[in-house]
Amino acid sequence: MSGKESLGDLEKGASYEPSDALYESIVIHLDELLDSQLTSLIEAVREIQVERETEKILAEAV
Structure with a gap:
């Protein structure tokens, strides 16, 4: 989403014919x-x- 668009803007756009944008x-x-x-x-x-x-290295060292 670009800086100025909001989810509300997207929902508004979705209520109409969806655009490529x-x-x-x-x-x-x-x-x-x-x-x-x-x-x-x-x-x-x-x-x-x-x-x-x-853990493997510590187990081998002991």
Whole structure:
């Protein structure tokens, strides 16, 4: 969503005939949400991998 558009603006546009600009705006917004979620998931997986490797190294050291 560009800076000046709001969800209310999108809903207004959706109540009429949808435009290409509306679809493009929705796609951009969803892409940003998915990118954010994917980034969070990757970070969580990396943390788990580091934790497991640390546990493995500590277990071997003992």
